[in-house]
Amino acid sequence: MGQIRVGTCSWTDKALVSSGWYPRGRRGAEGRLRHYAEQFPVAEVDSTYYGLPSTRNSLLWADRTPEGFRFDVKAFSLLTGHPTRPEALPADLRPALARQRTGSDDGLLDEVWNRFSGALEPLRASGRLGTLVFQFPPRLAPGKPAVQFLRRCRERAAGWPMAVEFRHPDWWRPGYIDATTALLTELGTAAVAVDMVQTLPTSVPPVVRVTTPELALVRFHGRNSAWGTGSKEERFRHGYTHDELAEWAPRIRTMAEQAQEVHVLFNNCCGDAAVRAAQSMRHLLGSRRVVPCD
Template sequence: MAAILIGTASWADRSLIDSGLFYPPSVKAADERLRYYATQFPLVEVDSSYYALPAARNAALWAARTPDGFVFDVKAFRLFTQHQTPPSALPKDIRDALEPIQKNNLYYRDLPEELLEVLWARFRSALEPLRAAGKLGVVLFQFPPWFVYRPSHLDHLLLCQRMLADYPIAVEFRHGSWFEPRRRAGVLDFERRHGLVHVVADEPQGFPASIPAIWEATAAVAVIRLHGRNRATWDRKGLVSSAERFNYLYSDAELAALASPIRTLAQKVREVHVLFNNNFSNYAQQNARRLQELVQA
């Protein structure tokens, strides 16, 4: 059976820190939090890289503060996943090159190719310290709900792969069109043929953006992201923070039901990454600890 690595989506969420329920009172500084986190779990997801390009210096510090064998999955920068991107999220020199900027939000199509190449190069450079240390897991491309199934979007997946050649890419969709019954097998086959990691997503169902949990492996690594099942907040507008959307604590019975397909998936791949994204208070850490016990039982 493959190694099953269990962790959470971020170690520094404000909701987690403010709860006071995970970090000991003596753990206050950013470096101390990561060091402590790495004594509890072997895997974490870097969420900050979605909001702004990460820095190679920070990645080198993360690698230095964690033990051998620790793994970071890194979310792709929002512009690359065709999310709306405020100009303030771009590096200053890129903003300056785009002046005057007339829009409140920019999209991938709004930037000239030469600037996009610069952004991709900086993203690759930022990942390199983690890869050099043997601590880079996958680069997670979580696409928005408006990234629906269409041939041009398949082309964009391949473009992302070309731009991050030799880096393992995991793909999470947020629109049901990708896994409609008539398309499901074809999408999974596309991921297999191109070595893209299919993300198994556990989330509330019944919304246009809902993706069913499809327990399939398409590469040597399997990734499972657990968002909780809070239907009341999943699609709600105007929430004060993302933590409200993911305000859900999995029950013991729900975790036990997840443990079985996780173990089955682990028989088909080299490594399984399980990430709790129910980042309200210490819910993700509670659930991750319990799931570790259940998959090892």
Template sequence: MTRIHVGTCGWTDRALVTSGWYPRGHRDTEGRLRYYAGRFPVVEADSPYYALPSPGTTRLWAERTPAGFRFDVKAHSLLTGHPTRPAALPADLRGRARDDGLLDEVWARYAEALEPLRASGRLGTLLFQFPPSLAPGPSAEAFLRNCRERARDWPFAVEFRDPGWWRADRKRATTALLADLDATAVAVDTVQGLPTSVPPVAPVTTARLAVVRFHGRSPHWGTGSKEDRFRHGYTERELAGWLPRVRALAARTEEVHLLFNNCCADAAARAAETMRGLLHATVPHQPTPTCHEPT
């Protein structure tokens, strides 16, 4: 039976930590993860996008979560073609030329850091979120294939931020490309009607896993500060609209991950609870999250 796992994009976001979602006695580093893992079965680890963790750190992640828990881990920014500040690299690599040799070294350290998660059975997938500058075309496809070659022995998921990949005239080709790469196509929920809006399509490209990331429906998607782009409190009606697509994904995959990235106080956690309630009638209804300014 397909497992549908619901969780959030991160468990250490400052807006969540200061919202009061974590109770007293569970606000230290270890306590937060143990508390989170007692309520959700999956989380996205986004910190490796900004800086490479150590194997010791990810070993603690594994030790502080129960068997069957999943971490979907974002790829480091350099690996996905995002602008990368020198401070985001290990100190001994900051003076290196930005070439394939540096990419190989960053990949090797990233893979080494994640090995404890894979060895413990807690790795869901690597998440390669590509920048809006990666538009469809032969050079972009070559870049994707190079990324996949580095990660050839790992579960691999792809999120595009250029909407052209999923527009009607390109959708079939993109689906075929990701299937050929054995890469999970990450579906997204964002506001629609903007030039930067990614269509909410949800193709299945691997039988192993489907992923949906809920970014919120802020009219500032693609512009403004992080809080502007992702501030949104999902309503039950908005989430219910995804149920047919989620069930269609579950019918064709072994596992589905639904991850909430609407970082507005504890809105992501509450939206995840609401979605879980919609999927499983035995879970009590949770109130619609109210969005507050982060402190």
């Protein structure tokens, strides 16, 4: 029976910091992470989507968390096919980005991967790395080009734990679910199950498939109908109810029967809504399989 780790998709979100959740004296960078790691055994790093990580930060994150803590790290935007601002890259790589936009890769993605993974090596060496989360853009629809792109991503990240979140709903529509499950299983990547509003054309179905024996992952985005529009706060503003969380408890327990670890991460980042939902979910799951905070 696998372990269940519950946490949030960021411990540095401005809305969380300003909510008052962090006590006085622990609102600096070091104090925040140490306090968070006393409450939860896993966290997602989302800053690595917007810019390349640094070895220094990886060393600090490992030093400020207890043994057994896990970081799930989001892949840099360029590695997942998202639009990327030149300013997000080191200055020496920006000319290659301009060339890529004219149709020439020029080895840019390989170099970006080398710097991205190299900076995260201290997390992997310390046992703190949970997985790399590759969140693909909505335009990546099922089909031969998308499958080829996924294969290239996996080849580049060979030897690293990897999880995949699709933002195009067709990957998990009836008629394609089995093909998606088979592909991710073949690639040795964990399928990310998603909870989000289900009333939009772009809504990703809440399908649960365990595709690796090592890890299964669930990300809770909230159920706000403003998804895809408005500000970040509007898209993710949602307070999960007891019943909404209870829907997932048996699914998560079933996932734990198939994977060594299950990571449950809340991304409804508005004020302290994510930490409150995470605490409620941990209470709902109330089991020895749920990893307690140190």
